[in-house]
Amino acid sequence: MNKIQNFTYHSHNNFGGVFDGRYSPEDMISAAEKLGFEAIGVSNHLIWHPNMPRSHSMFFKDFNQALDIYKRSLDCLDEIASKHNIKILKGFEVDFFPSKEWRNGFEKMLKELKIDYLIGSTHFIRTEDESQMWNIYHLDELPQGTTAEDMDYYLSNYWKNILAAISSGYFDFMAHLDYCTQFNLSTSPEWDEYKWQIIESLDKNKMPFEVNTSGISRIGRPFPDWWMVKELCRRQVPVLISDDAHYTEHLGRGFVEVEEKLREFNCLKRFKL
Ligand SMILES: [Zn+2]
Ligand SMILES: [Zn+2]
Structure with missing residues (x-):
């Protein structure tokens, strides 16, 4: 039997009724412990931007409101940790934005949060100036009359956002690189140029990436x-x-299948915190 990765650094919960996980932090941690995982990383979404639409309880416009819930979600983990043997790592899956305004706010936030790691992520398509953004899950919120050209422009900003996140230096690893393909966006070959740029940039920056198994049940392959x-x-x-x-x-879903592929690809470098 070959060794299967026995930890996850990418998990969500429903802390405070704010985040999009289904279960409580305690439920998730207990389940990981029962599975025999040596560690679970808790990485709720950090989605803050002054121009963020408030179309989900975890999308924050207000800095202090966001910081307050992030702090409390971490405090709750300290409490749970005292009751469990599994190693608990505190992180966030961060929606990155390249503007100075976002970076300043984010850096201010980081000073207040005691975390072990950060995942770099992009779930929004947007205008270049960050004045308008739409979560890829909520494309029905795009204004009426949005054209195919508009979409190409928003999507090119999506890919550029991932590139900027990779070189930002904020993150320990990058989440689901081609996540938008789940919604049939950027699947045609003319988008491959961006995907190659991402490969080049990860290589150059020696930036780890995840094979995200959530795609397997949805579109038959990971991200x-x-x-x-x-x-x-x-x-x-x-x-x-x-x-x-x-x-x-x-x-742990899909881990066995991905381990097999990684062996087939002769993958030697594995990331661990
Ligand atoms: Zn996630
Ligand atoms: Zn994500």
């Missing part, structure tokens, strides 16, 4: 697509497997 995983392994960019668990049942 990013296998060809990108293969190319990144060839370049020895460090990799980890993430279940992106929003439910206890998601913990």
Whole structure:
């Protein structure tokens, strides 16, 4: 029997009724412990931006409101940790934005949060100036009359956002690189140029990436697509497997299948905190 990664650094919960996980932090941690994981990283979404639409309880416009809930969600983990043997790591899955305004706010936030790691993420398409943004899950919120050209422009900003996140230096690893393909966005070959730029940039920055198994049940493959995983392994960019668990049942999903592929790709560099 070959060794299967026995931790996840990418899990969500429903702390405070704010975040999008289905279960409580305690439920998720207990389930990971029962599975025999040596560690669970708790990485609720950090989604703050002064121009953020408030279309979900975890999308924050207000800095102090966001910081307050983030702090309390971490305090709650300290409490749970005293009752469990599994190693609990405190992190966030951060929606990155390149503007000075966002960076200043984010850096101010970081000074107040005692965390172990950060995942770099992009869930929004947007205008270049960050005045308007739409979560890829909520594309029905795009204004009426949005054209195919508008979409191409918003999507190119999505890919540029990932590139800027990689080189920002804020993150320990990058989440689901081609996540938008789940919604049939950027699937045609003319978008490959951006995907190659991302591969190059991860390689150059020696930035680890995750193979996110949430795609397997949805579109039959993880994020990013296998060809990108293969190319990144060839370049020895460090990799980890993430279940992106929003439910206890998601913990460890797809790990066996991905381990097999990673062996096939002769992947030698594995990321661990
Ligand atoms: Zn995500
Ligand atoms: Zn996630």
